[in-house]
Amino acid sequence: MQGGSPLIHARSLTKRFGDFVAVDGIDFEVHRGETFGFLGPNGAGKSSTMRMIGCVSPISAGTLRILGMDPVTDGPAIRSRLGVVPQEDTLDTELTVWDNLVIYGRYFGLTRAEIRERATELLAFARLEERARDRVDPLSGGMKRRLTIARALINRPELLLLDEPTTGLDPQARHLLWERLYRLKREGVTQVITTHYMDEAEQLCDRLVIMDRARIVAEGSPRQLIERHATRDVVELRFTTHDEQDAAAEALSATAGGAGAEVEPLPDRILLYTGDGDGTVAAVTGNGVQPSSVLVRRSTLEDVFLRLTGRTLEDE
Amino acid sequence: MAATAVLRVVEREARVFRHLWRGSVFSNFLAPVLFLGAMGLGLGGLIDDGAGELPGGLDYLTFVTPGLLAATAMQGAASESLWPVMAGTKWIRTYHGMVATPLSATDVFVGHVVWAGVRAAVAATAFLAVAAALGGVPSAWGVVALPAAVLTATAFAAPLAAFAGTQDTDVSFPVIMRLGVMPLFLFSGTFFPVAQLPGAVQPVAWISPLWHGVELCRAATTGSGMAPIVAAGHVAALGACAAAGCWWGSRTFGRRLTQ
Amino acid sequence: MTAPAGSSVEVPRHRGQALPGVDRRRALRIVERNALAYRRAWVVFLTGFAEPVLYLLSIGIGVGALVGEVVVGDRTTPYEVFVAPGLLAAAAMNGAVFDTTFNFFVKFKYARTYDAVLATPLRVGDVAAGEVIWALGRGAAYAGAFLVAMLAFGLVGSAWAVLALPAAVLIGYAFAGLGLAATTWMRSFVDFDYVMLAIIPMFLFSATFFPLDRYPGVLAGLVAVTPLYQGVALVRALVTGDAGPGLLVHVAYLVALGTAGLWVAVRRLRLLLQP
Known part of the structure; x- marks a missing residue:
């Protein structure tokens, strides 16, 4: 735990749209300098939470303090110290790359001289120096995303909110973006990230909460969460036909996976949660189960989510 | 280009139109009728009591009816040949889907122009019926104004769609509407005789395709008659615009859709 | 890359608000944004x-030659003198409506320009006020130029005409408010x-284009309550x-509207923007 008062403090935070409860009384705190994540499937309430933190969506119940202020009365004052990267790029398509940075700085009331200096730095940060005079439309998805992040940094925010920062990007663009976000973290920018990619959460977050159906179901560092809610290893078994898989699942359940492993049948494979992957594989094959492929791997946040909710992150 | 292929493009446009016709009722029918009421009846009342004399001693409603008929054909064709073409080539790229079938780029282009003519025919029929009911069409020759209006529409649809096929954004379209279509609407003998323009400007009106369309429509609806050679000249001018537009359009669409 | 808390970012103030929820300086940033966008579309x-x-030229001078003079109330004026102020008022309406419906709708619904704007200190009131100010500024430029053209054609009969410029801006204000409100109900183009x-x-x-007394009584009354008639x-x-x-x-009618x-x-x- 870091010292000082938290940058974000939420208690029983709730968001309702009519009868629909998007966020159902969640508690969390974000401290200065950390990268904090909301991991969960689509529709878990992550974006609604982000919009409340961004002061563009009034809270329905509970308390929310951001930078020690109340979003209801101090929205503009809070937003002047935030950087927001929304889920879908909202770049100004009528303007050039450079003008996007300039006008965004003007929205924050920066002087033109400050903006010039800052925008030059940020273009380099986003690796877009060559495209400064171009329109935004023809840029690639990765470039637009980097420009959106650069734009969100124009006011030197204390707190950067990133909603699904790499959704829809190809692997190369993703890794470049992650590298940029590490840099920001080293420079001390507090970041709040939502994602439904467990690898992204593991890569970027110091601490995260797992959200499901409008609630927080677990909280901790990626390592803590795996230790607490999953086993060290996972064995994945695949079968040629459904009938074979069903028969194997029955056999394994009856023998408790052979070596004290937990059996989790999925539509396309069977997972075995175990402290000793290789031992479990030996026990399973010794038991007469004949999978078409066997994979032993370390547990991930995906497994944590599965064990907590019984569903995968990709499920709607 | 094959006639059946072109008809398939027209069929596609007609199917889309089944869902969108309500909007076009306003711009292609109601708005021109409102103009006819304001100009022909309201302003016409002032003019018929007023100082000036229209050629042939026409009342103003009779004078302005063919002007608005031709101008409506132009405006409909122009707006349908700019943004919707951009949607087909760039925004929604429906044309790219069409040339992935046995249809050629020229089929797509000509289909568009034919469809513009069909819509102009429908709009002109409705407008003429209302104008006749108000007393703006004294002659039975007025039905001849229908093909004249359709020809006017194609004379604008073809070159403008060809041009739209060369553009990557729609920034130039409002400029075309304001500096091209709007001045033609106001100065091609629609609201007052071209003879009233200053002598030096009159030849400019003569190269306006709309002026040729207005002259043809006016000769028909007023039944004032027109020497066959003059009528042939107007038809030739409009036909030349349409033909040149089609030649250009088959090239611009070919370049955009099949490369 | 980061600086200590809120280094040079302006501290939002609650004083000096023109309307509740509107900060004049922040509203002007929207005007600045539109000016920046129009740098690329100056021809438009x-x-x-x-x-x-x-x-x-067409209706005033061209058709005017056919009309000659119009009797309005107890005075007789050449038609072009009659129609020019009507065209000025109509242009003010058209410009304001186009800016606050079509142009606003594109930014609001398709480009999602305001989603980004509202992540900054600007508020919804600032956005609305900024768009209206922009529409009025543009309208004032057009109205001013049109007045100069009227003067050149000898169609201005009084020094009071100077006030036609603010009057045109007022017409723009009435229709900008109306247009912005109407746009919030629009679903598509x-x-x-x-x-x-x-x-x-x-x-x-x-x-x-023609005086109110050309209408039968009831219709004339109906026309007289339309906002454009008030402006004309x-x-x-x-x-x-x-x-x-x-x-x-x-x-008063136009201000209220x-x-x-x-x-x-x-x-x-x-x-709609901050559900």
Whole structure:
């Protein structure tokens, strides 16, 4: 735990749209300098939470303090110290790359001289120096995303909110973006990230909460969460036909996976949660189960989510 | 280009139109009728009591009816040949889907122009019926104004769609509407005789395709008659615009859709 | 890359607000944004000057030669003198409506420009006020140029005509408020047909092209309560030197309409942009 008062403090935070409860009384705190994540499937309430933190969506119940202020009365004052990267790029398509940075700085009331200096730095940060005079439309998805992040940094925010920062990007663009976000973290920018990619959460977050159906179901560092809610290893078994898989699942359940492993049948494979992957594989094959492929791997946040909710992150 | 292929493009446009016709009722029918009421009846009342004399001693409603008929054909064709073409080539790229079938780029282009003519025919029929009911069409020759209006529409649809096929954004379209279509609407003998323009400007009106369309429509609806050679000249001018537009359009669409 | 807390970022203030929820300086940032966007489309901006002048030449001078003189009330004026103020008022309406419906809708619904804007210290009220100020500034430029054209054609009969410029801005204000409010109910571009359905009849029948007394009594009364007629009557009285305290009724009507529209628009936009 870091010292000082938290940058974000939420208690029983709730968001309702009519009868629909998007966020159902969640508690969390974000401290200065950390990268904090909301991991969960689509529709878990992550974006609604982000919009409340961004002061563009009034809270329905509970308390929310951001930078020690109340979003209801101090929205503009809070937003002047935030950087927001929304889920879908909202770049100004009528303007050039450079003008996007300039006008965004003007929205924050920066002087033109400050903006010039800052925008030059940020273009380099986003690796877009060559495209400064171009329109935004023809840029690639990765470039637009980097420009959106650069734009969100124009006011030197204390707190950067990133909603699904790499959704829809190809692997190369993703890794470049992650590298940029590490840099920001080293420079001390507090970041709040939502994602439904467990690898992204593991890569970027110091601490995260797992959200499901409008609630927080677990909280901790990626390592803590795996230790607490999953086993060290996972064995994945695949079968040629459904009938074979069903028969194997029955056999394994009856023998408790052979070596004290937990059996989790999925539509396309069977997972075995175990402290000793290789031992479990030996026990399973010794038991007469004949999978078409066997994979032993370390547990991930995906497994944590599965064990907590019984569903995968990709499920709607 | 094959006639059946072109008809398939027209069929596609007609199917889309089944869902969108309500909007076009306003711009292609109601708005021109409102103009006819304001100009022909309201302003016409002032003019018929007023100082000036229209050629042939026409009342103003009779004078302005063919002007608005031709101008409506132009405006409909122009707006349908700019943004919707951009949607087909760039925004929604429906044309790219069409040339992935046995249809050629020229089929797509000509289909568009034919469809513009069909819509102009429908709009002109409705407008003429209302104008006749108000007393703006004294002659039975007025039905001849229908093909004249359709020809006017194609004379604008073809070159403008060809041009739209060369553009990557729609920034130039409002400029075309304001500096091209709007001045033609106001100065091609629609609201007052071209003879009233200053002598030096009159030849400019003569190269306006709309002026040729207005002259043809006016000769028909007023039944004032027109020497066959003059009528042939107007038809030739409009036909030349349409033909040149089609030649250009088959090239611009070919370049955009099949490369 | 980061600096200590809130280094140079301006601290939002609650003083100096023109309307509740509007900060004048922040609203001007929206004007700045639009000016930046129009730098690339200056031709479109310039052509806006041409349209009303072309109408003046065609209907005022061209058709005017057919009409000769018009009797309005107890005075007789050449038709072009009669129609020019009507065209000025109509141009002010058209410009404001286009900016606050079509242009606003694109940014609001498709480009999602305001989603980004609202992540900064700007608020919904600032956005609405900024867009209205922009529309009025643009309208003022066009109206000013049109007045100069009227002067050049010898169509201005009174020094009161100077006030036709603020009057045109006022017409723009009324229709900008109305347009912004109407846009909050629009679902797609198809709905713009309804906007045109309101605008074109007003353009044609609000005593723009022929005097109110050409209508039968009931119809004349109906026309007189339309916002454009109020604007046309105001501008026409000023340009012809027929000014009097009665004009304040038109002014009050237009101010009330614009303010009501803006009030509704801000309320609705808050619901739509910040659910």
